[in-house]
Structures are given as structure tokens and as C-alpha cells.
Amino acid sequence: MSILVYTESEKGKLKKNAFEVASYGYALGQLMGSDVTAVAINSENTDALGAYGISKALLIQNSKLDVFNAKGYAKAIHQAAESVGAKTIIVSSSADTKFLTPILAGMMQAGYVPNVVAIPESTSPLTVKRTAFSNKGFALTAIQSEHSIIGVSNNAFGTVENATACDVQGFDASIDDTDLSTKSVEVDKVVGKATIADADVVVSGGRGLKGPENWGMIEELADILGAATACSKPVSDLGWRSHGEHVGQTGKP
Amino acid sequence: MKILVCISNVPDTTSKINFTDNDTKFDTNGVQFVINPNDEFGLTRAMWFKEKQGASIHVATVGGAQTEPTIRKALAIGADEAIRINAEPTDGFFVAQQLAEVAKNGEYDLIIAGRESIDYNGGMVPGILATMLDMNFVNTCIGLEIDGTNAVAYREIDGGKEKIETSLPLVIGGQKGLVEESDLRIPNMRGIMMARKKALTVQEPSGGASLTQDQKFEKPAEKGPVKLVDAENVDELISLLHNEAKVI
Structure with a gap:
């Protein structure tokens, strides 16, 4: 049985979460005695996965996938999984990956468990610990289907170095224009600052700060720490900060 | 335009989370159930399309x-009809299968589901449903405009937002931002009375299987007390940030 790890990139460079899922995939491969292959899309530094135990990677270079498209990416990853006979797919918990993975699960009829915080407690059936009830509980979830997808929670496993040489092989994914019927036309994104999704440290504030004009001290502290900024629900409801910074049950986990 | 809003029945956001039956089930004792907040944002946006379009x-x-009672509340807010599939929602794949059957029979132009339920946090139903129905899909949707069969959706991404152009039929995974918190509606007496007369059809499940099973639950370790540091005591703050939080 083979494991496929989807390693996400942005502007040609693997993201931090790519190295975390690579580390998780390597550890799972050791546990299950399985081959582990990574797949990357339009990445320029795929061989860097070797530092985290990945000895084989498929690189999809396709101009149709220059801009993220959930269905197109899901289809490409599905084809990569079929080519290596992967029964288990490891993915991250980024917004893009949480967009594409349910599509992939539907295509593969795969049992998908997101927000996983540890290596499986059992491999037959594959049984993983995940967060539930908006982080007010954990569930031990068994996957009963032939194919399985594990979504690793951000910063739950961390990166673990196991240096090896990574053999990067090209892989042709067949993407039709009909797969790209949702089109990204504009991206408005904070540049040069840590986001809640990938930050190691988050500085968060609530209504006690009295008003948005006092957020400078939160931002200053976050800049010094290399941290992301976050806020409580009332703060985003009041419009002091954007919804994207709201953490909690109806916001970021 | 025909809209289907998928509703999940979840514990109120202030509920104490406990487990029972040797930690194999969520303890519903004393828990009040509500419309999943992410679904309620979607229902409210659907009401805008009803009233404006x-x-x-x-x-x-x-x-x-x-x-x-939860689905009756959705009718009281303004939905026209309700369908309850008479089965326990055992996992996201099973739920998506059941909703897909409803959707096939209803020929909907737009299906709105919450990006995730706040209890089991699967976050997969809208995406699997769209795949089963071969419909366009936008997740973490924080804005939606429809003109004829053309749709413009705004999606929350890590660190920002993305504008997407697509077309109906469409499935969205909605969340806060799709409408503002202040736009959410509390059913009035007239709505509650009218909801009693609206159709609530009960359908038996159409087969289908769960692909995952929650075997056991546990609660996280208790958090320690909040430490308040006097504004004059900078040395203690530095020490705590360095030695305990390890952020500097």
C-alpha cells in the first residue's frame, strides 16, 4: 500500500505546511511499512522535500494550474494517486487544501478526516485523533473505506528532519477547461505578514482594547514576534478587524 | 431561482461539551440545539435572494x-418548504449522499451549506455534494452575487480574500461574512405561526454508507488560569514570554 502526500506551494515555492505534511507522511510510511510519494504542482523547489524524508516526488507542471483551482488541483492529485496506487492521501489544513480535499474525497469515494493532530493510533482500520466540537473535544475516528484522506492540523505534528535525496519525476496531469469552470479573477491578500493559518505565534485582542485605534500595539507586538494578529468575535462583528482575523467557533480554529 | 439550504442541527455555541456511554457519544443532556451558525449565514443570504430576486x-x-424544532425555525425565518431525511448524520460522506438525492429531485440552481458544522467540524459536505452532483463549488464563501446564471463569489483565503466568477448551478460552503451578524433574523410571531402550516416532508434515507466512524471522544486538558501581569512589572512579562510561552 502506498501513501501520497500533497505538498502545497505558492508562487513556485513550497509552503511551510508542505514540510509538515511531508514529515507526517514519512512517519506514517515508517509506521505502516509503506512507500511514500509526494506530489507538488508548479513548484520550483520540490527536491527540498528530501530534508523531511521524502525520497520520491511527482511534479505536475501545468500552466492551467498556475492559479489555484480547487477542482483542477483535486483532479491532478487524484491522477497522481492513481498512478502510484496510493490508498492514503495526506493533506494540510490550509484554506486552499480544505477547499480541494472534499472534491478529492468525492472523486475517490475516500473517507476524509480533517483536523488530525497525531500519527494514527491504529493502522487497521486507520484510526486518527482529531479535534472536534470547535476545539472543545477530540474524536478518535476510524476510516472504513478503501481510500482514506488525512488532513493534518496546522502546527500539530511539526516538521521533522530526516534527510534523504528526493527523486523528482515529472507527471502529466490531464486537465480540461471544463474542470476550471470556477475562475479566480482577483486576489486581495496581505503580503509580508504571517497569517493565522501558518503562524507559530498569534497575538490576539478583544473588546478590552476599547477601539480599533488601539490595535497598533497588537500589530507592533506581532511584528516583533513574527506573529499573526487575531481577534475575538465581538471585535470582528463591530468591524474593528476583518472577519479573517476572527478566531473561535464561527471563525478560525 | 430555486435554492436549497442545508441545515445542520448543532449544540448552541455556549453549550458545555461532555461525553457519555463510556465517552463514545456526545452528551445531549441539558443541551439546546440550534441552526448551525454557518448554515444560518447561508439561510439569511438565501432570504435576500428571495426578497430581492x-x-x-x-x-x-x-x-x-x-x-x-430547528428546521421549523428555518421555516419561521422564511424558507418555503422543508425536507428532513430521517437518519442519523453518521459522517459527512453519508450526509452528502442523502442531500444529493434531495438535490437531484429538486433541480436546484443554488445549494448553500455551511462550510462546516460547529460540532463535528468535518467541513466536507458541500464539496462532496458538489462533486456528486457535478456542480460548481466555492468554499469558505464570504460574499455571493447572482445575475441570471452568472455568479460572483468571494472566498476567504489564508491572509485575504479571492473573487471568483462562476455560474449556476452552484454549491457554496458559506460562513460568516456571507451576511453580517447584524443581518441574522429572529423569527417573529407571524413567521412562527406561518411555519406551522408550511410543508415539512420526511423522507427515508436512500441507502449509502458512512466511510468514517467516531469511536471515542475526549475533552482537552483543562487550561490554566489567566496570568495578569502588572503594567509596571516588565521583567515578569519578559520572563513569562521567554520561559513559558517561549515566543521570545
Whole structure:
């Protein structure tokens, strides 16, 4: 049985979460005695996965996938999984990956468990610990289907170095224009600052700060720490900060 | 435009989370259930389409008879008809299968589901449903405009937002931002009375299997007390940030 790890990139460079899922995939491969292959899309530094135990990677270079498209990416990853006979797919918990993975699960009829915080407690059936009830509980979830997808929670496993040489092989994914019927036309994104999704440290504030004009001290502290900024629900409801910074049950986990 | 809003029946956001039956089940004792907040944002946006563009709204849920007060609330808010699939929602794949059957029969132009339920946090139903129905899909949707069969959706991404152009039929995974918190509606007496007369159809599940099973639950370790540091005591703050939080 083979494991496929989807390693996400942005502007040609693997993201931090790519190295975390690579580390998780390597550890799972050791546990299950399985081959582990990574797949990357339009990445320029795929061989860097070797530092985290990945000895084989498929690189999809396709101009149709220059801009993220959930269905197109899901289809490409599905084809990569079929080519290596992967029964288990490891993915991250980024917004893009949480967009594409349910599509992939539907295509593969795969049992998908997101927000996983540890290596499986059992491999037959594959049984993983995940967060539930908006982080007010954990569930031990068994996957009963032939194919399985594990979504690793951000910063739950961390990166673990196991240096090896990574053999990067090209892989042709067949993407039709009909797969790209949702089109990204504009991206408005904070540049040069840590986001809640990938930050190691988050500085968060609530209504006690009295008003948005006092957020400078939160931002200053976050800049010094290399941290992301976050806020409580009332703060985003009041419009002091954007919804994207709201953490909690109806916001970021 | 025909809209289907998928409703999940979840514990109120202030509920104490406990487990029972040797930690194999969520303890519903004393818990009040509500419309999943992410679904409620979607229902409210659907009401805007009803009032501004003449859309009709059906709501559907997968659950036992105990979920009917929640789906009646959706009718009281303004949905036109309700469908309850009489089955326990055992996992996201199973729920998506059941909703897909409802959707096939209803020929909906737009299906709105919450990006995730706040209890089991699967976050997969809208995406699997769209794949089963071969419909366009936008997740973490924080804005939606529809003109004819063209749709413009705004999606929350890590560190920002993305504008997407697509077309109907469309499935969205909605969340806060799709409408503002202040736009959410509390059913009035007239709505509650009218909801009693609206159709609530109960359908038996159409087969389908769960692909995952929650075997056991546990609560996280208790958090320690909050440490308040006097504004004059900078040395203690530095020490705590360095030695305990390890952020500097």
C-alpha cells in the first residue's frame, strides 16, 4: 500500500505546511511499512522535500494550474494517486487544501478526516485523533473505506528532519477547461505578514482594547514576534478587524 | 431561482461539551440545539435572494425527529418548504449522499451549506455534494452575487480574500461574512405561526454508507488560569514570554 502526500506551494515555492505534511507522511510510511510519494504542482523547489524524508516526488507542471483551482488541483492529485496506487492521501489544513480535499474525497469515494493532530493510533482500520466540537473535544475516528484522506492540523505534528535525496519525476496531469469552470479573477491578500493559518505565534485582542485605534500595539507586538494578529468575535462583528482575523467557533480554529 | 439550504442541527455555541456511554457519544443532556451558525449565514443570504430576486427556498436536514424544532425555525425565518431525511448524520460522506438525492429531485440552481458544522467540524459536505452532483463549488464563501446564471463569489483565503466568477448551478460552503451578524433574523410571531402550516416532508434515507466512524471522544486538558501581569512589572512579562510561552 502506498501513501501520497500533497505538498502545497505558492508562487513556485513550497509552503511551510508542505514540510509538515511531508514529515507526517514519512512517519506514517515508517509506521505502516509503506512507500511514500509526494506530489507538488508548479513548484520550483520540490527536491527540498528530501530534508523531511521524502525520497520520491511527482511534479505536475501545468500552466492551467498556475492559479489555484480547487477542482483542477483535486483532479491532478487524484491522477497522481492513481498512478502510484496510493490508498492514503495526506493533506494540510490550509484554506486552499480544505477547499480541494472534499472534491478529492468525492472523486475517490475516500473517507476524509480533517483536523488530525497525531500519527494514527491504529493502522487497521486507520484510526486518527482529531479535534472536534470547535476545539472543545477530540474524536478518535476510524476510516472504513478503501481510500482514506488525512488532513493534518496546522502546527500539530511539526516538521521533522530526516534527510534523504528526493527523486523528482515529472507527471502529466490531464486537465480540461471544463474542470476550471470556477475562475479566480482577483486576489486581495496581505503580503509580508504571517497569517493565522501558518503562524507559530498569534497575538490576539478583544473588546478590552476599547477601539480599533488601539490595535497598533497588537500589530507592533506581532511584528516583533513574527506573529499573526487575531481577534475575538465581538471585535470582528463591530468591524474593528476583518472577519479573517476572527478566531473561535464561527471563525478560525 | 430555486435554492436549497442545508441545515445542520448543532449544540448552541455556549453549550458545555461532555461525553457519555463510556465517552463514545456526545452528551445531549441539558443541551439546546440550534441552526448551525454557518448554515444560518447561508439561510439569511438565501432570504435576500428571495426578497430581492424572487427566489424560492427549500431547507433540508439529515436527522431524527428531534431536529424538527430547528428546521421549523428555518421555516419561521422564511424558507418555503422543508425536507428532513430521517437518519442519523453518521459522517459527512453519508450526509452528502442523502442531500444529493434531495438535490437531484429538486433541480436546484443554488445549494448553500455551511462550510462546516460547529460540532463535528468535518467541513466536507458541500464539496462532496458538489462533486456528486457535478456542480460548481466555492468554499469558505464570504460574499455571493447572482445575475441570471452568472455568479460572483468571494472566498476567504489564508491572509485575504479571492473573487471568483462562476455560474449556476452552484454549491457554496458559506460562513460568516456571507451576511453580517447584524443581518441574522429572529423569527417573529407571524413567521412562527406561518411555519406551522408550511410543508415539512420526511423522507427515508436512500441507502449509502458512512466511510468514517467516531469511536471515542475526549475533552482537552483543562487550561490554566489567566496570568495578569502588572503594567509596571516588565521583567515578569519578559520572563513569562521567554520561559513559558517561549515566543521570545
